[in-house]
Amino acid sequence: MEAECRRAVELGIPAVAFTEHVDFTDWGARDTPPAGMAIGMRRGVAPLDVEGYLADIARCRDMFPTLRILSGIEAGEPHWFSESVASVLAAGEFDRVLGSLHGIPVAGTLEGIDRRLFARHDPHELVNRYFSDMVALIEQSSVFTVLAHCDYPRRYWPADRAGAYREADFEEHYRTVFRALAASGRALEINTKSPLASVDLVRWWWQEGGAAVSFGSDAHEPGNIGRRFGVAVDIVEAAGFRPGRDRFDFWRR
Numbered sequence: 342m343e344a345e346c347r348r349a350v351e352l353g354i355p356a357v358a359f360t361e362h363v364d365f366t367d368w369g370a371r372d373t374p375p376a377g378m379a380i381g382m383r384r385g386v387a388p389l390d391v392e393g394y395l396a397d398i399a400r401c402r403d404m405f406p407t408l409r410i411l412s413g414i415e416a417g418e419p420h421w422f423s424e425s426v427a428s429v430l431a432a433g434e435f436d437r438v439l440g441s442l443h444g445i446p447v448a449g450t451l452e453g454i455d456r457r458l459f460a461r462h463d464p465h466e467l468v469n470r471y472f473s474d475m476v477a478l479i480e481q482s483s484v485f486t487v488l489a490h491c492d493y494p495r496r497y498w499p500a501d502r503a504g505a506y507r508e509a510d511f512e513e514h515y516r517t518v519f520r521a522l523a524a525s526g527r528a529l530e531i532n533t534k535s536p537l538a539s540v541d542l543v544r545w546w547w548q549e550g551g552a553a554v555s556f557g558s559d560a561h562e563p564g565n566i567g568r569r570f571g572v573a574v575d576i577v578e579a580a581g582f583r584p585g586r587d588r589f590d591f592w593r594r
């Protein structure tokens with residue numbers, strides 16, 4: 342975290358948010374998964390040490406007084422893990438909550454989306470299902486304020502057998518997701534780890550009533566802080582959005 346803050350200051354980035362992944366390997370007693378759904382193998386998922394995490398945030402805030410440092414989480418499938426996510430949020434103070442979908446149910450098991458999953462399915466059908474689940478996520482969870490990487494599966498799209506990923510193949514799905522998100526007044530993340538959104542795609546967000554955009558480098562490592570933000574800003578601007586109220590705000594219409 343310290344190295345990431347140092348890098349952000351070097352780059353002149355005014356604020357960073359450390360949105361720790363919050364995923365679970367078991368259902369909580371009051372979670373609301375589809376009936377009978379199991380959770381597939383999730384390597385590396387461990388409970389968030391909220392106290393240790395917030396202590397690190399506090400230490401970094403002391404060390405880098407000119408940088409605005411937001412605490413936060415990236416809640417995975419928050420519509421199904423609602424109670425489990427709520428209990429993490431109740432354990433500390435979190436400034437920013439991302440909502441994200443990394444998996445979909447396959448034959449009764451929640452499976453992470455990756456190249457292996459694509460290898461076993463029709464790629465268009467898989468992405469169609471992803472978008473349908475994302476609409477449910479948006480409609481059923483109010484815990485997050487920013488939707489992370491709205492088309493996460495494109496990172497693993499099998500271009501070798503399916504041809505290049507074409508946003509236009511999924512335009513109606515994107516628009517349905519964007520309408521639902523806009524109706525709930527939340528922001529869309531432009532994720533610069535994923536293949537970059539086109540101007541057309543961000544314009545669909547605008548056209549469906551989207552009011553705000555956030556920039557996420559999904560960095561995980563110091564060297565990735567602010568990656569491709571220059572291009573991302575150009576794309577968002579070309580779609581009609583402008584800087585918000587101050588340097589810390591979302592970009593807005």
Ligand SMILES: [Fe+2]
Pocket residue numbers: 415441443489490
């Ligand atoms: Fe993510």
